[in-house]
Amino acid sequence: MLNNKWMGCFSEIMTKVCAKSMMAVAITGVLLCSTAASAKVDIQHWQTQDGSRVFFVHAPQLPMVDVEVRFDAGSARDGQHWGQASLTAALIGTSTAQMNEEQISSAFNHLGAQFSSDADRDSASIHLRSLTRPAILKSALSTFSQVVSGSKFQPAILERERNRLMIALKQRSVQPSAILSKHLWHDLYGNHPYGHPVDGTLETVPKISAKMLEAFYQRYYVARNAQVSIVGNVTLSQAKKIAEQVTSGLPVGQKPAPLPSPALTHQAKKDVIPFKSTQTYYALSQIGIQRGEPDYAALFVGNHLLGGSGFGSLLMENVREKRGLVYSVYSYFAPMKVSGPFLIGLSTKNATAKEADQVVRQTLEAFLEGFSDSKLQAIKDNLIGGFPLRMDNNSKILGYISMIGFYHLPLDYLEWFPKQIAAVSKEDILKAWRKHVHPDKMVMVMVGQPK
């Protein structure tokens, strides 16, 4: 909500292609960096007494630890109260039976510990980063555990956070990229639980009460629906204690029923939303695949070639480098609990919006016809050679083990997936893409004054 530009210290940094990742996160809210790495990460896995699944990587080099508790409690569990999953996560850490809001934030901040909570469509996560100096870690974990299992939902705090959220939602109604995202998910998913905005709408948010949040918390923030991921300078036996400590206050509860699958087929659609901006914001999209899809490696490698690898990709070459139409153009699959979107996105001046659309469609269709072996080899070299970079720090490792746990991927996923990539052939890629991607049935959304 804030204009954060000058709050960071490198104000006004310009990057060549940073648009890609920002847009992706804004639209899908899921972990997209879905490939893997060298065989160096040793993941320990067990369950707590009450049935929470735990994933741990010992990383002793820095005196710090990350602990994340993640629940199947994203906005897909909102029911008709759109925004309640997000508000529940937002109010975690604002009150417990023993501590008020100021005491909680002060307890973390005086230790230099970082606490955050967040929800996306599939899940809600609560995260702690702390130094591992014993006195600090003990105190940080004690507050964290209270907050995870003992959060209260004060009507006055809800009111305040609701008012702030309403301002943000109003603001999004005049931001072209946010307008695009909202329409896109609705066009693709309709009344499916993925179809509404994670934070709810101006109509639904006012109807949410503290009692609803309390009930949502009681139902979904339970041990059997929880997963704990730990990376850092703690031993296995310490990690076991930490996992028990942070989940022991949770009710045992039950996992919720699986989400319904969205209807995979839809008609081609053009959704143009007039808006007075200098650029047209554009997406060409369809429903894609879920996590665990057997064709994923073939789709993933193909996507890197099409639009997933910045300057190595066909879209960047055709839309930016050859024609100068955009600053950023990208494509991705966002595999989720049930089938998430496949999307191509860009923004270009209004006068070239239709031209950009044509170039995107031509590029996609030509890609589905085939591509050179040298391009495929270059992309595979990039992916395989780049594995070590994908897990060279604690933050990235935490992201991976959390993904492996939440989406029930095999524990050796990080070794298995690169092998899959190496083995994929051009035929595998074309077969998988022709099976899953249908250019004649895609949804196109434009926000702006396209010409």
Add this chain to the structure above:
Amino acid sequence: MSVAIRLAMFACVLLFGFSAQAQVSSFKLKNGLNILVKEDHRAPVVVQQVWYRVGSNYEENGKTGISHMLEHMMFKGTKTLKPGEFSKIVAKLGGQENAFTSSDYTVYYQVIGKQHLAEVMKLEADRMRNLVIDDKEFQKERDVVTEERRWRVEDKPESRLYEQFNAMAFLNSPPHHPTIGWMNDIRHYTAEDLRRWYRKWYAPNNATLVVVGDVDPKQVLKLAEKYYGPNQPEAISPPKPQVEIPQQGERRLILKGATKSPTVMMGVHVPTLVTAKTAKARQEVYALTVLNSLLDGDDSSRLTKDLVRGTKQLADAGAGYDGTDRLQTLFMLEGTPSAGVTTDQAEQALWQEITRLQKEPVSEQELKRVLAQAEAQYVYHQDSIQAQAMIVGSLVSVGLPADTVDHWVENLRKVTPQEVQAVAQKYFSKDKLTVGVLLPNGQKAKPTSGKFHAGGIR
């Protein structure tokens, strides 16, 4: 709890929150290239960054943003590489690469498996002296930069406010213009302008090589001698000492745009470690840094605690100050008023926090929190080799010693409550204040077919 705000704070504290222990090996080649190497053996990975001491604060009127335009052209070929080939080679090696331009430096980097360091050094050394700027490639890329400006600024009213706010706060010195440049200037660059700018600034004696990762510093030096050593130095004329004229009276700007929530930003001119010439003046910079953390270091700090959670006048509030800028800079305050609160009231609420800092010395308890955060951030930032390289690279590129980081926390620790009070009194006065207000222009997105109705199924 807003994660976005925390992340923004993290980005900020990251650069301030370091203390002793950094082990940086420092070398200098005969051709003037500075080299800084930091070992981190956690993964078989290395980051190479080349920092040129040129950015938008080096530019002249009429050609604003040309440093950033040149950054784009650096990927468009050399005497021996075709346009785009640099990126293709790095990609094939499994590397990630990019570049960015700021007010005082332009930076190119690759993150890559350590076994490929020599190859990316060879590439980077090549484009330091052998860039070819082709007219046609240049024209296409200039279009790309205009699209970048539209995307970053033109369709974001908050960005336009910030840009015009700076133009008003800095009347005669370079931060007057935006790093990306004014649109009209971008449209009128010529390829020859770019070639001249490249020849003027891109040379080993105007650059710093930073390498962080699973490397041996002596090996890095050997490689650097081999690849960068043959590059000839250039006669570099430092930029003129442009100093902002003193502000005499409040300045105020109102901008109307496609926004639903008004915002207000305020700034006063303050020194940095570079502009401060005496030990006493540098101590003021540390006091201002502490003051910044007191206002907006974490969610226990005053703006959030008092104005977002306390009186609830603001929906969001922030402060910002970078004490390592090369030129005189701004201490900024910003707020988004809550529903029913005017921008005038938001402005008064923010100023009230300044008045309080001027009147009352801060408690030891609050100072302790600031220091605990700074110490923890020092450990956390080491999780990223990129962040480590950024910190030393940015310090050296504005003319500060690399070991500024080694003494950061101890310098913060020396700051007394009286010193915080003194800088609050000295630098914050209404006559020195610049205020920018963003107000809604009434624009809406028109309703369309894809309507939303609450309460579907399930």
